[in-house]
Amino acid sequence: xxxxxxxxxxxxxxxxxxxxxxxxxxxxxxxxxxxxxxxxxxxxxxxxxxxxxxxxxxxxxxxxxxxxxxxxxxxxxxxxxxxxxxxxxxxxxxxxxxxxxxxxxxxxxxxxxxxxxxxxxxxxxxxxxxxxxxxxxxxxxxxxxxxxxxxxxxxxxxxxxxxxxxxxxxxxxxxxxxxxxxxxxxxxxxxxxxxxxxxxxxxxxxxxxxxxxxxxxxxxxxxxxxxxxxxxxxxxxxxxxxxxxxxxxxxxxxx
Amino acid sequence: xxxxxxxxxxxxxxxxxxxxxxxxxxxxxxxxxxxxxxxxxxxxxxxxxxxxxxxxxxxxxxxxxxxxxxxxxxxxxxxxxxxxxxxxxxxxxxxxxxxxxxxxxxxxxxxxxxxxxxxxxxxxxxxxxxxxxxxxxxxxxxxxxxxxxxxxxxxxxxxxxxxxxxxxxxxxxxxxxxxxxxxxxxxxxxxxxxxxxxxx
Numbered sequence: 001x002x003x004x005x006x007x008x009x010x011x012x013x014x015x016x017x018x019x020x021x022x023x024x025x026x027x028x029x030x031x032x033x034x035x036x037x038x039x040x041x042x043x044x045x046x047x048x049x050x051x052x053x054x055x056x057x058x059x060x061x062x063x064x065x066x067x068x069x070x071x072x073x074x075x076x077x078x079x080x081x082x083x084x085x086x087x088x089x090x091x092x093x094x095x096x097x098x099x100x101x102x103x104x105x106x107x108x109x110x111x112x113x114x115x116x117x118x119x120x121x122x123x124x125x126x127x128x129x130x131x132x133x134x135x136x137x138x139x140x141x142x143x144x145x146x147x148x149x150x151x152x153x154x155x156x157x158x159x160x161x162x163x164x165x166x167x168x169x170x171x172x173x174x175x176x177x178x179x180x181x182x183x184x185x186x187x188x189x190x191x192x193x194x195x196x197x198x199x200x201x202x203x204x205x206x207x208x209x210x211x212x213x214x215x216x217x218x219x220x221x222x223x224x225x226x227x228x229x230x231x232x233x234x235x236x237x238x239x240x241x242x243x244x245x246x247x248x249x250x251x252x253x254x255x
Numbered sequence: 256x257x258x259x260x261x262x263x264x265x266x267x268x269x270x271x272x273x274x275x276x277x278x279x280x281x282x283x284x285x286x287x288x289x290x291x292x293x294x295x296x297x298x299x300x301x302x303x304x305x306x307x308x309x310x311x312x313x314x315x316x317x318x319x320x321x322x323x324x325x326x327x328x329x330x331x332x333x334x335x336x337x338x339x340x341x342x343x344x345x346x347x348x349x350x351x352x353x354x355x356x357x358x359x360x361x362x363x364x365x366x367x368x369x370x371x372x373x374x375x376x377x378x379x380x381x382x383x384x385x386x387x388x389x390x391x392x393x394x395x396x397x398x399x400x401x402x403x404x405x406x407x408x409x410x411x412x413x414x415x416x417x418x419x420x421x422x423x424x425x426x427x428x429x430x431x432x433x434x435x436x437x438x439x440x441x442x443x444x445x446x447x448x449x450x451x452x453x454x455x
Contacts (some may be wrong), residue, residue: 196368
């Protein structure tokens with residue numbers, strides 16, 4: 001059976017991780033490669049690197065970082081942040097990224113999704129959607145929730161599915177940072193309507209939230225940042241817990 | 256035993272995961288050569304044929320570089336990975352593509368159902384393992400898959416995985432081995448499988 005995926009997300013700025021990370025084993029708290037290695041050894045199933053600097057002059061720094069990560073990490077990883085063209089994608093994939101994630105570029109130019117999935121294959125094109133519940137309707141937002149769009153979550157997700165996106169990374173802005181649980185209702189609806197996998201993001205606070213998002217939100221994967229970075233939940237403990245709760249989870253490395 | 260000096264050639268046709276395969280071998284302490292030069296590939300002791308992307312475009316690239324003929328004639332152990340495995344087969348439903356025809360199998364499209372999405376993406380167990388590519392302790396271990404098309408189970412299947420239905424996680428004919436999953440991205444389990452291939 002296909003296992004549910006646990007995905008730590010690392011925010012990157014100028015080649016360094018933004019939030020300090022609370023690991024005793026870490027020599028350099030800002031080194032994304034070291035953090036990635038720790039997560040990989042702990043049994044993370046994938047990693048997401050989100051470049052929040054993402055200006056043109058920093059792109060080269062990001063590609064160098066992607067190369068370093070690819071050289072040292074033996075699990076798949078996705079790179080996102082500021083990607084807006086086929087050339088950007090090509091360079092990141094050739095540097096060793098397994099998948100790329102786009103967000104506002106898809107909103108500005110939906111045909112980009114068709115183009116990328118034809119050129120590189122759907123399997124490496126993740127589209128991220130940030131949304132907020134406004135008067136009973138899920139509305140798509142850009143720039144971390146600062147700019148609203150006219151798009152509705154479920155219509156937009158379906159369109160992305162049809163245009164060839166390989167997977168949707170859905171973040172509920174209402175749940176993000178609350179540690180009160182994932183947006184399971186919206187996730188369940190997405191899952192019912194789409195034929196591609198869905199990564200849930202925003203709201204993870206306890207281990208039971210992960211059980212809930214897999215069972216009730218029907219998510220294929222769950223992404224979180226601070227609870228892993230600050231060691232509030234250790235990935236091996238989370239995986240043991242989920243296994244006991246009969247969620248299908250990959251064994252973490254025993255060595 | 257692994258011979259660290261053995262000449263390993265990775266067929267380089269700018270597929271997305273070529274670099275990842277090279278890095279994975281480097282982590283095992285093995286220096287491999289990326290090459291699209293028929294002579295280098297033919298003279299290698301072992302050849303790895305990676306691939307991600309779309310079948311018809313990739314077949315066109317192989318033909319343009321004359322690599323289709325080179326691959327068919329290889330006599331040393333060859334390891335196809337993911338799309339590399341599918342292209343070793345006869346035919347793919349992905350854009351109606353005639354493949355290399357080395358392993359007489361067809362590549363079909365996964366039909367998504369209510370609970371199982373397509374692409375098949377993530378870690379899944381491999382079982383019914385055969386040949387020295389796998390050792391016994393790998394039975395039921397998880398490896399990383401990401402694909403929308405699959406090879407049916409058949410006479411050449413040497414590992415099975417179950418998604419929507421049981422399908423070939425790996426196939427073999429003569430000197431050609433191939434995995435649908437990505438050993439270069441499958442953690443320590445994948446590293447063991449790469450070591451096993453290099454020890455053939």
